[in-house]
Amino acid sequence: MFIAERIIHSVREEEQTATLKEAADSLYEDYKNDPNLTAFTSLDYEEFYETR
Template sequence: MSTKEIIQGIRKLPFNERLLVIEKALKTLHESTDSQLERAAKALLSDYKKDKELTAFTALDYEKFYEAR
């Protein structure tokens, strides 16, 4: 089924069903994005544990910063 056919099918649905389709589509995007981020974090975990230069700025995590105007 092509994107054009899917869109045409969605247009035929009542409003509440259209909204449900959109919500479910967005949820799948969030899930795939979260999954990708999780895989990337796991892949880099050993690098961050071994290379202290990658985490050097975390020493500033509890510093108070003030906006200069």
């Protein structure tokens, strides 16, 4: 039973990975060419400290 569960889990992970890759590929051109989608990218390298 354990082997079957591992196989099913592995197949589901592969399917999810394929689905996510397909979604990313389909949105890549929009992301690359639309400045509104990348407006906050410049903040990625800013120092950020959480206020506590």
